[in-house]
Amino acid sequence: MEMAGTRSRLTWAVNLSVGFLVLLWIIPTFGLLVSSFRDRDAISTSGWWTAMSASERNAIVRADAPDNAVQDGAVWVVTGNAFDSGAGNVTAFGITSREPEAFAPGEVATHPKGHEITVAANGDYRISYAEKPEGSRGQRLFVRAEAPPSFTFDNYREVLFAEGMGKSLLNTFTVTIPATIIPILIAAFAAYALAWMEMPGRALLIAGIVGLLVVPLQVAFIPLLKLHNGVGLGKGYLGIWLAHTGFGLPLAIFLLRNYMVGLPGEIIESARVDGASDFDIFRKIILPLSFPALASFAIFQFLWVWNDLLVAKVFLGSGENELVMTGRIVELLGSRGGDWEILAASAFVSIAVPIAVFFGLQRYLVRGLLAGSVKGG
């Protein structure tokens, strides 16, 4: 009995700790996500955690001009609504700047000049004069109102079409697609040879590839930039595709070889006995069977290229047709440092695709991670 009690208390503790940990891990992203849907004023005057509660604001509204008053029985009235856009809920109003919250909605305030003013909770005001009033300046109303939480897509519209993120999204796609697909094919052939073909120096090649896995990319920048300039490639898409292909190959070969070594040898042997060439074996047996490993690498490479900043800064120009999203965001961080509505929406435009890939294909990603770092996977 006591044992069971301790166990359930422990389960509670574990559940709470995990809940706390998960909260800690998603709150940062969530905060920015919420902010990307708030308007500029809301972001800069209140924390995002207040976004769901109604915000109270004070506003000064000028009522319609007395000239426009219409006769209503014995009195002349001016009517209208204190909220020029959207709805709101008036919590108090006043007619002088000294006492802006003197009256509750629905109460009647009497102006020193004699006319009577009332503002309803929904913002409708009514000013009644005993005689036909004159003048083009309307009565000033001080209104304290609760605005319901409001969210907008305007930030996204602005970053996509005015701040250039739309163009950068296209540029990022342009970099990512070839840089993901081309290394796969080159790596797959090499991985097959390293896994299933007899060749001298095979162990040495494998060791070399494991070594290249951790070579810092920085090593390649200066020599390759010189090389690209030397052969007339300069900074451009072709150069960055080649660079990403080169940088992705060690992991691609490593992952694919590890996977292919685990495929059943009997199938390959019997195909050889039946007279199939290595090219046929690769195409008809190895490639289809290796699909999970190919998918794993494709996801890795896609995420890595999509999220890369450094390689793009070195091998690609920063013109309108070449600046990728990460580069654009860094520029915005410099030029629009305090404009969180722009930064938040930009960040989420760039994050959306990887997150979708992540949640859609997580299985392959995890499998690839395991194959890449623990034997057997």
Place this chain on the structure above:
Amino acid sequence: MNQLFFAVSTIIVGVFGCVAYFYFSNIVLDRVFPARGPNAGRNINRSTAIRPWLFVLPALLVLGLYLVYPVFSTFFLSMRDTSGDFVGAQNYVWLAGDEKFRESLGNNLLWLVIVPAASTFFGLVAAGLTDRIKWGSLAQSLIFMPMAISFVGASVIWKFIYDYRGENQGEQIGLLNALVQAMGGDAQAWITLPFWNNIFLMVILIWIQTGFAMVILSAALKGISEETIEAAYLDGATPLQIFFKIKIPQIWGTIAVVWTTITVTVLKVFDIVFAMTNGQWGTQVLANLMYDWMFRGSPDFGRGSAIVMVIMLLVTPVMVWNISNAHKENR
């Protein structure tokens, strides 16, 4: 749209080029050494000796050009000055005396100690806890998610948390400052706070890498044989004792792999520092310093290369360890 067309045609040319190369080179090989006729036996031997090289050749060429050659080239460049003259170890001597370099090296070492340790620790805790509950895989997904976010995106996310408003600029909209104020403290400009700003930048990488550590360690924990745990349980061990005395010792190898993988990531850390502070306020790191020397107004490729060689040197122990591990597994 033009450039997408360019991209798609590159894919087609690239993919077809590869396939055509492999296909035709194999055919040529079979023509040159036909597996019939008087010399059939010798020809088969020769073509089997050559064929693997046809398969690995494109990969070796690309790897050679984009990774192996640059290592040597950078080494030679590091011994030249801006005009390309050989200056021996002069760039390294300059590095040793340069204040910014010392700051960067010190910061990198700090990152090297804190980030892998914290990520592995949180990853282990998350793995150990999520293993035991029903919604564990959902929790793992959510903790793992930052892995999909770019370092730049993560920097924006965290810069918003560290946001600071001066005294007359109204309410604090950064979460950290709001929390500090709620607990009675004073709001601070965290990003410019000497020394501690380094820690705040590290938090970003820890946030990203914990998911990676968790996924790998969780798989390792699942791989532990039930028998040892059952035995310990029957002997009256508490869950905590089982975790620390039975499970952890069995996954030391995996912990080491996770630790070293994160170590390599940390040594190359660039984006976070570049986006958050660009090395100001005492947060410079080697990769960013190198970038700076490479792209400043008057670039100095010699000094930049010397900094890269230092990063390379720091990575080498991990490289050697990885190779020897892979070698052991393949035997």
